[in-house]
Structure formats: structure tokens, C-alpha cells
Amino acid sequence: MATKTPGQVIQEMPAGKFVTMAKVMPSGSLQARKDSAGSTRFYWRFSIGTKSERVLVGVYDSAASPKSLTPTSKGFSVTAATRAAEALALRHYTNRENGGHPALVAASRSAQAAEDEARRNAELNTLERLLSLYCDYLQDLGRESHKDARSIFNLHVMRAWPDVAGLPAKEVSTEQFADMMRNLIEAGKKRTANKLRAYARSAYQVAKAAKSKPSIPVAFKDFGISINPVADTLPDETGNRSSKAPLSAHELRIYWQKIRSMNGSIGAMLRLHLLTGGQRIAQFVRLLSSDAATEHIVLFDSKGRPGQPARSHTVPLIKPAREALFEVISSGKWALSTDGGKTHIAATSLSKWAVDAAGDEIPGFLTKRIRSGIETLLASARVNSDIRGRLQSHGIAGVQARHYDGHDYFDEKLESLEKVYTLLEKPFSDTQRAKSG
Known part of the structure; x- marks a missing residue:
């Protein structure tokens, strides 16, 4: 009796049952299951300890060439599904002492969660939030300068550079701060440019020191500041000339x-x-x-x-x-x-x-x-x-x-x-x- 092709096996198999299509090296097998709508999916079945599990490989594409080794836009041939299952099996086998596939999945999820959290923190911990938090910090310390700093940041950072203000604070560059100062200097506001530099530099320094200085609010740690980008900018020395000519x-x-x-x-x-x-x-x-x-x-x-x-x-x-x-x-x-x-x-x-x-x-x-x-x-x-x-x-x-x-x-x-x-x-x-x- 002639041996049935993988395509014929899939076509004739009943819905709702798992059918083993091929052995997978170095561990497990490739199985297929047809649903009530007639769509077939491939699974890699493996054992770990006394338990067995199935991992979804993908959808069967009946129009794919039987010899194709990679999936099409619609799904897998049996050969391509076997190759994909082999890749999963190899990773499972080489990491079996550390928990195999389940441990790899858990680690991947943990890494993804950490990446997602880092992305959310970056989206939250913007330059605008750092500068605003710094002004609140000055106010809590009883420093009148918080009013001046808040005004300068609102006018010459948030309003003038909204795209930069919306960036994660740790991603803002020295050049971007220098551009902020340059705009003020070219507008004849040299003293304001230097004050912007001084306040922003101090804000980053506070956030940087928060990792080792417990008296600084913990919220500053969330910015992950390890480098102060404002520190490398240079003030305009002519803008610091005193306007306090003493009364005689x-x-x-x-x-x-x-x-x-x-x-x-x-x-x-x-x-x-x-x-x-x-x-x-x-x-x-x-x-x-x-x-x-x-x-x-x-x-x-x-x-x-x-x-x-x-x-x-x-x-x-x-x-x-x-x-x-x-x-x-x-x-x-x-x-x-x-x-x-x-x-x-x-x-x-x-x-x-x-x-x-x-x-x-x-x-x-x-x-x-x-x-x-x-x-x-x-x-x-x-x-x-x-x-x-x-x-x-x-x-x-x-x-x-x-x-x-x-x-x-x-x-x-x-x-x-x-x-x-x-x-x-x-x-x-x-x-x-x-x-x-």
C-alpha cells in the first residue's frame, strides 16, 4: 500500500485530535491538530521530567512547497514546521540542566517585562519631569530660586523646545543643551543662558547623586542618570558680569x-x-x-x-x-x-x-x-x-x-x-x- 504524503495525512486527519507528523531532533516530535473550521496548526511536543508540553509552531499552509524550509506569508509546510521545531528542541536540550524550554520562556518574559518597564520609565521620566521635579525639590528646601528656575525652564525649555523636553532625560545630549543656550545668547539673553545652564546642570547633578545620597528624594533615582550632559557645556563669561554696581x-x-x-x-x-x-x-x-x-x-x-x-x-x-x-x-x-x-x-x-x-x-x-x-x-x-x-x-x-x-x-x-x-x-x-x- 502506498505511503501517504504529509499533505494527505493532514487532509484526512479528524478534527480535534493531535497527530504526530515527524520525530524532532534532538528532542520531541512535530504534531498537527485540525480545528472544527478545517485550519491546521503545528506543535512541538516535548517532555521535561514526568510532564509533557506542546508549543505552538504555526499554521499549516497547504499551498506551500513540501520542500520549503522557511514559512510563507500564510504559514508552514511540514518540512518548514519540522525545522522550526528542531530549533526549539535544540535550545531546550542545551539548556535542560537549567530548566529547559519553560525556563527559557520565563527568562524571556522577564527580560521583556524589564524592557517594557524601562521603556515606560523612559517615557515617564522626561526632561520636563526632571526639571519640574527639581524645582519642587528647591521649593521643599525653602529656596526662593525655585521660582526663577521654574520660569526659565517653562519659557526656554518646555515652550521653546517641546520635542527635547519630551525626551527621556537621560537621552538629552550636551549639544541639545548648548543649542538652548545658543538661542538665548543670540537673542541677547546671555545671563539667562547661563542661568539655564546652572539650573539644568544642578538638576542633573541631583538626579545623579540620588543613587548614593539618601537625603535626595527617591523619585530622582528613576531617571537613571549616570552622566550629566549639561556639565560639558560652557557658560558665556560675558553674561556673568555683575549688574550690581555699588551705590557710592x-x-x-x-x-x-x-x-x-x-x-x-x-x-x-x-x-x-x-x-x-x-x-x-x-x-x-x-x-x-x-x-x-x-x-x-x-x-x-x-x-x-x-x-x-x-x-x-x-x-x-x-x-x-x-x-x-x-x-x-x-x-x-x-x-x-x-x-x-x-x-x-x-x-x-x-x-x-x-x-x-x-x-x-x-x-x-x-x-x-x-x-x-x-x-x-x-x-x-x-x-x-x-x-x-x-x-x-x-x-x-x-x-x-x-x-x-x-x-x-x-x-x-x-x-x-x-x-x-x-x-x-x-x-x-x-x-x-x-x-x-
């Missing part, structure tokens, strides 16, 4: 005369600001009523190293500063307020009041020039840079100063403020009086 001693005296007898709370606030050494306005306006005492006030310096909390800064009060404070201090939470201490005055408001008070007699008057003017005035009075720095909270440099010098420098700061007051009260010469008149 003469200009400070003019300003003092303007606010010395100014009535109302605005005058008292301006006097308090000047007579406490021109403290940073963003910190000065956030003075708490509980941090205002008879002999001093305590401000909190939020400038400094990322990850460090705001540093308390004690400022002594000379008599006229004390009088100004008592004239204006509120009974609520915030000492300097126009609504009873519920909210503190805005830094922009204090700056505007100072500009209005200065009038036209001080060309180019800016409130930030008060601070540098006070330091210059003290330098002319031979107050050393360390004391000036401590009075204006420039930061404490050096390991010894930060960790071993426990002196509070209260008396030295008080003496410096007394010198400021004496110099402000110094009478104008006839020439100066003529110029200011």
Missing part, C-alpha cells in the same frame, strides 16, 4: 536722607532694610514675627549648596533699626506685612518703594545696589571681608570656618552696623550738598 557713599547718604524721616510703614521698612546691612530682599521680607527680638532679627539664607536646608542668619539691631522694626512689626506670622501678618510683603513691592524713594537723584538706582553699596562702604571703613561676608551672609568658606569656628560674630556685626549708621549720618560737604540739591 554719597549716593547711600542721599538715599538715607530720603527715607530717614519718611512717615508710615513703608519708610520704616526701608530704614530697617538699610540699617540691617542691605540684606537679600527675598529673605528680608520673609522675616517671621517670632524671629524678631529686641536686639536682633533672624533671617534664613536659602542660597547655598543643593540639598542643604536654609541657614539661619542672625542680624543685630542698632537703635534706629530697632525703632523701625517696632514701628512696623505685625502681630501675625509675618513681621513685614500689610494685612496683619497673614502674608508677607512682596520683594518686588519693597524694591519699588525703594526706587520711588530714591527718585531721580541717584542715576540708575536699583535696590540690589544698596547691598553692594553697604559692603563697599564697610570696606572703606576697613572692616575685613570675613566680617562683611558674615554680616551679609555671603556664605562661610573653608572647612575650619564651617565646622570648627563656633563664634557667632554678633559683636563684630553690631559694630559694623554702627559704622554704617555713622557714615550714613555724616554731613554732606558743600560740594556734595550742591550736587544733591
Whole structure:
């Protein structure tokens, strides 16, 4: 009796039953099963321990050449299905000590899950999310710079470069950050370009350090940052030139005369600001009523190293500063307020009041020039840079100063403020009086 061809066997086999078509080397066999609709599928059947399993190979293509070794667009010939089953059998056999085919499938699924998770994380952990999370981090640390950073990122990254902002943060290149800076520089915004660089560089540095620094929120770890792409960009040095030209001693005296007898709370606030050494306005306006005492006030310096909390800064009060404070201090939470201490005055408001008070007699008057003017005035009075720095909270440099010098420098700061007051009260010469008149 003539032997039936594989095609004839498949054509005649009943639906719903597995039929062995061929032995598969080095392990198992090729089986076929026809469903009720007449479609046939191939399976590789193998044993592992006392159990046997079947793995789907593919659909039978009755129109495929019986000698074809690879599947067509519609399915497999018996020969092609046998070859595919042999490939599965070989992998199973060579890995049988590690669990064979089931273990290989489990490992593949695990790898695919990890790949899918990595892809989802990359889609979630974009540059936009990193920069936003960094701004939240600065805000949680009490740093006023979070407002400036958030504004710069929104305007000059998210809006200007939405495609880049949507990329996974770890895939953004140094060149792309350099292009962001270049656009700002070409628009005449060199200082903004440098600030964008500084904030973005710090954001990446925080994410990079999150792996080893437990005080950084764990969310930063998800970005998988190991290289800081912003670190290799170069700032525009001309964009960092100071715009804080100090007020001269003469200009400070003019300003003092303007606010010395100014009535109302605005005058008292301006006097308090000047007579406490021109403290940073963003910190000065956030003075708490509980941090205002008879002999001093305590401000909190939020400038400094990322990850460090705001540093308390004690400022002594000379008599006229004390009088100004008592004239204006509120009974609520915030000492300097126009609504009873519920909210503190805005830094922009204090700056505007100072500009209005200065009038036209001080060309180019800016409130930030008060601070540098006070330091210059003290330098002319031979107050050393360390004391000036401590009075204006420039930061404490050096390991010894930060960790071993426990002196509070209260008396030295008080003496410096007394010198400021004496110099402000110094009478104008006839020439100066003529110029200011």
C-alpha cells in the first residue's frame, strides 16, 4: 500500500485530535491538530521530567512547497514546521540542566517585562519631569530660586523646545543643551543662558547623586542618570558680569536722607532694610514675627549648596533699626506685612518703594545696589571681608570656618552696623550738598 504524503495525512486527519507528523531532533516530535473550521496548526511536543508540553509552531499552509524550509506569508509546510521545531528542541536540550524550554520562556518574559518597564520609565521620566521635579525639590528646601528656575525652564525649555523636553532625560545630549543656550545668547539673553545652564546642570547633578545620597528624594533615582550632559557645556563669561554696581557713599547718604524721616510703614521698612546691612530682599521680607527680638532679627539664607536646608542668619539691631522694626512689626506670622501678618510683603513691592524713594537723584538706582553699596562702604571703613561676608551672609568658606569656628560674630556685626549708621549720618560737604540739591 502506498505511503501517504504529509499533505494527505493532514487532509484526512479528524478534527480535534493531535497527530504526530515527524520525530524532532534532538528532542520531541512535530504534531498537527485540525480545528472544527478545517485550519491546521503545528506543535512541538516535548517532555521535561514526568510532564509533557506542546508549543505552538504555526499554521499549516497547504499551498506551500513540501520542500520549503522557511514559512510563507500564510504559514508552514511540514518540512518548514519540522525545522522550526528542531530549533526549539535544540535550545531546550542545551539548556535542560537549567530548566529547559519553560525556563527559557520565563527568562524571556522577564527580560521583556524589564524592557517594557524601562521603556515606560523612559517615557515617564522626561526632561520636563526632571526639571519640574527639581524645582519642587528647591521649593521643599525653602529656596526662593525655585521660582526663577521654574520660569526659565517653562519659557526656554518646555515652550521653546517641546520635542527635547519630551525626551527621556537621560537621552538629552550636551549639544541639545548648548543649542538652548545658543538661542538665548543670540537673542541677547546671555545671563539667562547661563542661568539655564546652572539650573539644568544642578538638576542633573541631583538626579545623579540620588543613587548614593539618601537625603535626595527617591523619585530622582528613576531617571537613571549616570552622566550629566549639561556639565560639558560652557557658560558665556560675558553674561556673568555683575549688574550690581555699588551705590557710592554719597549716593547711600542721599538715599538715607530720603527715607530717614519718611512717615508710615513703608519708610520704616526701608530704614530697617538699610540699617540691617542691605540684606537679600527675598529673605528680608520673609522675616517671621517670632524671629524678631529686641536686639536682633533672624533671617534664613536659602542660597547655598543643593540639598542643604536654609541657614539661619542672625542680624543685630542698632537703635534706629530697632525703632523701625517696632514701628512696623505685625502681630501675625509675618513681621513685614500689610494685612496683619497673614502674608508677607512682596520683594518686588519693597524694591519699588525703594526706587520711588530714591527718585531721580541717584542715576540708575536699583535696590540690589544698596547691598553692594553697604559692603563697599564697610570696606572703606576697613572692616575685613570675613566680617562683611558674615554680616551679609555671603556664605562661610573653608572647612575650619564651617565646622570648627563656633563664634557667632554678633559683636563684630553690631559694630559694623554702627559704622554704617555713622557714615550714613555724616554731613554732606558743600560740594556734595550742591550736587544733591
